[in-house]
Amino acid sequence: MSNVKPAEGKLGIMVVGCGAVSTTFMTGVLMARKGLAKPIGSVTQYDKIRVGKGDNKKYLHYHDIVPLAKLEDIVFATWDVYPQNAYQAAVYADVLKAKDIEPVRDELEQIVPMKAAFDKNFAKRLDGDNVKNCKTRWDMVKELRKDISDFKQQNGIDRIVVIWAASTEIYVPYNDKIHSTIEALEQAMKNDDREHIAPSMCYAYAALKEGCPFIMGAPNTTVDIPAMWQLAEQVRMPIAGKDFKTGQTLVKSGFAPILKVRNLGLSGWFSTNILGNRDGLVLDEPANFHTKEVSKLSTLETILKKDEQPDLYGDIYHKVRINYYPPRNDAKEGWDNLDIFGWMGYPMQIKINFLCRDSILAAPLLLDLCLLSDLAARAGRYGTQRFLSFFLKSPMHDYTKGEEAVNNLFDQYVMLKNAIREMGGHEADEEID
Numbered sequence: 001m002s003n004v005k006p007a008e009g010k011l012g013i014m015v016v017g018c019g020a021v022s023t024t025f026m027t028g029v030l031m032a033r034k035g036l037a038k039p040i041g042s043v044t045q046y047d048k049i050r051v052g053k054g055d056n057k058k059y060l061h062y063h064d065i066v067p068l069a070k071l072e073d074i075v076f077a078t079w080d081v082y083p084q085n086a087y088q089a090a091v092y093a094d095v096l097k098a099k100d101i102e103p104v105r106d107e108l109e110q111i112v113p114m115k116a117a118f119d120k121n122f123a124k125r126l127d128g129d130n131v132k133n134c135k136t137r138w139d140m141v142k143e144l145r146k147d148i149s150d151f152k153q154q155n156g157i158d159r160i161v162v163i164w165a166a167s168t169e170i171y172v173p174y175n176d177k178i179h180s181t182i183e184a185l186e187q188a189m190k191n192d193d194r195e196h197i198a199p200s201m202c203y204a205y206a207a208l209k210e211g212c213p214f215i216m217g218a219p220n221t222t223v224d225i226p227a228m229w230q231l232a233e234q235v236r237m238p239i240a241g242k243d244f245k246t247g248q249t250l251v252k253s254g255f256a257p258i259l260k261v262r263n264l265g266l267s268g269w270f271s272t273n274i275l276g277n278r279d280g281l282v283l284d285e286p287a288n289f290h291t292k293e294v295s296k297l298s299t300l301e302t303i304l305k306k307d308e309q310p311d312l313y314g315d316i317y318h319k320v321r322i323n324y325y326p327p328r329n330d331a332k333e334g335w336d337n338l339d340i341f342g343w344m345g346y347p348m349q350i351k352i353n354f355l356c357r358d359s360i361l362a363a364p365l366l367l368d369l370c371l372l373s374d375l376a377a378r379a380g381r382y383g384t385q386r387f388l389s390f391f392l393k394s395p396m397h398d399y400t401k402g403e404e405a406v407n408n409l410f411d412q413y414v415m416l417k418n419a420i421r422e423m424g425g426h427e428a429d430e431e432i433d
Contacts, residue, residue: 002425005378009158011069013370017166018080018113020277023090024359025366026076030104033071041364044371049417051426065424077151080113081128095330095359114147117199122169125281136192144206161370162207163215169198170287172221179225208235213373216241224396232383238376240385243393246361248334253409256303267339268317274325275332284324298394302407332358365391379423387419
């Protein structure tokens, strides 16, 4: 039997960022619960998992195995550097057509972004003025905690999940003196250490201290540091990250296993992207692109391991590029060239051209990550939620102990299904469905 607490009352979802991804997510949920759209791409809404074996097996939706929050119980809030409400932001983002926004216009207009905890040095291409006037990083934390507390009280909310869907920050390397303990992290915030403490860390710290799961949807160095792991354990809250796995990396994590299971060699994998939304604008800054590059490059090496198969993967040339191209807006294009080799070393090529829509692919991930993080909290799970790696580009792992992230999409799917089975009181297994 499941020992998960029921999903009673309202679930607050507080989204950092009110741009294309956030407004597509919020609009889609509001439309779906009116029966005017379908939440396609969401595993929590569509996927079925086998429970039991042999004559006892049956295939059930997630909500029939574990108690998930209902779409009707979700209440949204957001922070953003621009003051436009969610309706205005959705129109400006130009992802969804008017017919898919207007039926929920009234609800979207009521979602007005709170002032963001922001530091322009971490996203130089953004110019918004809806920003908190904080003297120190510690002041940022205190104001964000008040935002969370006020939202909960004013809306009669029972539980909250905080998810980052804002821009990629500049790369912050792990620093043992600052990021290794809660005490060091807190002291750096109080000392206003703006080099080692990113604004996103203030959001994560504030969320955890207020008893909310936190999800990092960008490749920022935020919750993947020991200090945050310790804090998550201290407050017994789930954390997950990092970077939503939407287009090119989804393809990579699903296609690389084909080479692995067929024992085909790989000489090189060249990936390039063009996109024109706010994310593309921010990533056009080299310091911000480097953060994304690190998360994108980490996928292949944990699937195609040179130490295990030096003949096949001992010398892979892996290159990733992102190009800001305004005419495409949210219609991102990912282009991959694979130079592979087979029997007796003979070369072959594979070309993959994925003409996708960034926010359309990301929106269901936000829904699933929020619902499953809320589920994990009610199940008493805390710390890094590795079963959510399925949704993430650069899954969190304890690198201080030599742990490797699981990036193989099919291994991640097994982890996801088994976590749902276990929380539902069923036996975990790896039998192919």
